[in-house]
Structure formats: C-alpha cells, structure tokens
Amino acid sequence: MTDEPEDSPQRCGLVAIVGRPNVGKSTLLNALVGQKVSITSAKAQTTRHRITGIRTVGVTQFVFVDTPGFQTRHSAALNRTLNRTVQGVLFDVDVVLFVVEAGRFGLDDAKVLALLPPGKPAILVANKLDAVHRRAELVPWLKGMQDRHAFAEFVPLSAKKEADVKRLLDIVQPYLPEQPWFYEEDALTDRSDRFLASELIREKLFRLTGDELPYASTVVIDKFEEEGNLRRIAATIVVERDAHKGMVIGHEGERLKRIGSEARQELEHLMGAKVFLELWVKVRSGWADNEEHLRSYGYE
C-alpha cells in the first residue's frame, strides 16, 4: 500500500471479522486497527452497523464493523434471530475475514461458515500459525478448506505478528471499493456525517422496499458539502439489475421520493442542519457506460 502513488483514488469499505469463540478475532482486530480503536457514538444508533475500529493506510481506509454474536467469548448460542442479524451485517460489508485456528475446523467453525452470504468475498484467515509445529500438514488442510467454501484468499498468519497483520491489510485492500473515506484520517471515535448519510439512506431503502430488494444494493455518497447550516448531499443507490431500479424508484417515482424525504428529515434531525438531498439510482452492471442518472424529484 505504501507503493501507491499519492494521487490514487481513495478506497474505503467495511470489513467484518467472524469466527467461533477463541480463534483470536479480538487479537486480530486490535492488531489490524493498531492504536486507532474507535467506539461508536450514541448518535449512530439508528444505523445498521457498530464500528469497532478504523485504520487508514495510504489511500485506503478500512472500517471494521461489529458482528453481533461473534465478539465475546461467552457469546450466546447462535439462534435464528441472531443469525439473521449477522447475515444482514455480512451482506452489507465489502469483505469478510473468516478466522479459524490454522489446521483446525470443527462444528463451531462450520456453523459460522454457514452464515457467510454466497458471493460475498471472504478471506480465510488461518490464525495462530505460530502454534503449528508441522507446517507441511497445513497444505492438505488448506486444500480441504478450499472445498468447503469459495474463499477469495487463504492467509495463514499469526495475529500476534506485526508483519503478518500488515500483509493481511495489503491483501484486503483491493476488496474495498474506490470511494472517498467515510472518516477523517485521524477520526477515532465518531462516525462522519458522510457515513451517517449513506447508512441512513440505506436503512430507508431497505425498510421501504421490504424484502424485494437484494442486500447487494448499496449507497454511495457522491457529494457532501457544508455551507453554514446547510448540507448538500448527493447520493447514488447502486442496484444489481434494471428490475431493482424500478423497485427503488416505484410508481411515478413515489418510493424514491419517500426514501429521500424520510432520510432527509432524519438527517436534519441528527445533524442539526438543513439538508438538501439528491438521490440517484444506478444499475451496477452499467456503472461505467450507463450515464443515465435518474433523479428523484420533489423533496428538496
């Protein structure tokens, strides 16, 4: 990452760390985040994610999110409700770090693995490599892991070794989208208003489209300007298919209008400022060549 030219576009994305208790998730998170551990402010309660840490290296900002049920040693049994919450979080992140102990894979690991959404990039982190004495035996084990899930990467490491952790960040980097950072470089504890805006729009989007819209849809903030007590925000809802675009827009633009209007009201309340919100819908497959933006209207 240090080799990136200075003018490379910024990258920023959400990373979830999952795994059964005691595999070393907390150790890994602390090492990945370094000094910069962030605890989310109360302000963020309306949003979908609790941020557990942020790390900015070169042009890339890694935002680590909490995954309920995986963070504590005495985590509750993975009941159905919890599983759904976990799956909701995992659908939204850009990449999942699935942590196991190198050379081991048990029923508890399998239960967690079963929760990974298909198609979501997942990196197998085989932790506690330092405790493995016969490294050669890891080769067939890794092959076995390859058969269990279509992992994007296989990274045997020790969360306690700084060089290993740095290498993991390098491996994760390309999985984060090119988009402006959600946080200031030095932001430690608070969510940026920019991120809050994207999360709130996302929340309204999913609430108002019900189960129809796939979780793969995302919200990108294109513009966030402050003019005194006014915030000018432009955001794009990115969907997977043309049919989804129709769902988001609704009959005569009614649904998009409502998403925008509800998000705007809540943002004004949270930010204590007047908000001017423009919403657009784009189909991901046409991201590069389809410049047709659909603008919602009427709620400025």
Ligand SMILES: Nc1nc2c(ncn2[C@@H]2O[C@H](COP(=O)(O)OP(=O)(O)OP(=O)(O)O)[C@@H](O)[C@H]2O)c(=O)[nH]1
């Ligand atoms: N040898 C070795 N031990 C490690 C490594 N990473 C973590 N551990 C140890 O593994 C134990 C569990 O680590 P945690 O980070 O608490 O694991 P966790 O997955 O967050 O556990 P829960 O909070 O129960 O979900 C601790 O005793 C760590 O010191 C590693 O790379 N090598």
